[in-house]
Amino acid sequence: MAFRYLDVGFDPDFVPYLDGLDLQERTHAAVVADQKPNTILMLEHESVYTAGRRTKDEDRPTDGAPVVDIDRGGEITWHGPGQLVAYPIVKLRNKAAVSDFVQALEDAIIRVLAEYGITTTVIEGRPGVWVPGDALQAPRKIAAIGLRIHLGVAKHGVAINCNNSFDAFAKIVPCGISDAGVTSIQAETGQDVSPAELAVRLKQEFDRLEPRIAAMGAPAATNPTFEGAHQ
Numbered sequence: 001m002a003f004r005y006l007d008v009g010f011d012p013d014f015v016p017y018l019d020g021l022d023l024q025e026r027t028h029a030a031v032v033a034d035q036k037p038n039t040i041l042m043l044e045h046e047s048v049y050t051a052g053r054r055t056k057d058e059d060r061p062t063d064g065a066p067v068v069d070i071d072r073g074g075e076i077t078w079h080g081p082g083q084l085v086a087y088p089i090v091k092l093r094n095k096a097a098v099s100d101f102v103q104a105l106e107d108a109i110i111r112v113l114a115e116y117g118i119t120t121t122v123i124e125g126r127p128g129v130w131v132p133g134d135a136l137q138a139p140r141k142i143a144a145i146g147l148r149i150h151l152g153v154a155k156h157g158v159a160i161n162c163n164n165s166f167d168a169f170a171k172i173v174p175c176g177i178s179d180a181g182v183t184s185i186q187a188e189t190g191q192d193v194s195p196a197e198l199a200v201r202l203k204q205e206f207d208r209l210e211p212r213i214a215a216m217g218a219p220a221a222t223n224p225t226f227e228g229a230h231q
Contacts, residue, residue, distance in 0.1 A: 002037075003206055003210055005042065006041050006042070008041050008042065009044065010196040015043045015044065016046050017045050017048040017050065017068055020041070020087075021070070024155050038089065038090045038091060039088075039089045040086055040088045041089070041157075042084065045080055045085055046080065047168060049065060049068065049076060049078055050077060051068070052070065052072045052075050053071065054075045059076050061171045062171050062172075071148050071150075072147060072148045072155075073148065077172075082161070082164025082184070084160045085157065085159045085195075086158050086199070086202060088154060090213060090216075090217065091152055092152055093152070095149075098147070100216055102145060102147065107209070108205040108208075109160060109202075112201050116188075116193065117189055118142070120142060127146075128143050129141070130142065137181070138181055142182070142188070143158060143159065144158065160185075160198060161182065163186040163193060166187075169182050
């Protein structure tokens with residue numbers, strides 16, 4: 001069965017984080033109950049910091065800005081205008097499938113960014129998708145991944161920097177990594193690519209991977225009850 005996509009809101013209709021979280025929870029419950037198929041929410045959030053379970057106090061905003069603590073894996077990050085967020089709410093058959101699912105998400109992002117002329121990779125021990133470093137620059141994170149698996153269904157997801165500002169990142173230690181930077185499609189290429197534009201291409205890539213991801217799932221009648229988090 002093909003993915004069901006919901007475009008929740010893009011510029012200028014930015015989605016408040018708690019509204020998006022409520023939609024995630026309701027969609028997750030419907031997928032768990034087999035009332036809806038695997039669903040991918042796509043949107044741009046209003047500016048917000050979110051903190052995963054591993055967030056350290058010293059990595060939080062230096063100016064005391066509010067933070068939403070959530071149940072995904074990983075540490076602190078920022079979401080906001082100019083960043084595409086995709087929440088794949090997808091059934092997984094067991095814990096072993098989680099790594100395969102994360103790898104599929106990474107592969108999708110790497111292939112899409114290559115079309116904009118950006119070579120990216122994954123770095124052992126550093127979740128997400130990265131522009132490799134060189135003699136002049138440290139590696140730069142261009143996409144973050146943070147998931148939670150509850151009742152055999154994934155929630156939370158990926159965030160890809162398109163044309164966003166980096167000002168908010170300067171006030172935290174993004175993902176707890178202090179010796180690397182962040183970047184975006186615009187910063188790497190000079191192209192003003194909006195999240196809505198990137199969402200069209202990312203859907204095509206998710207559709208290409210759908211058979212691979214569907215094979216990781218389980219029918220509702222045998223939906224496993226494991227829980228887990230992954231950054």
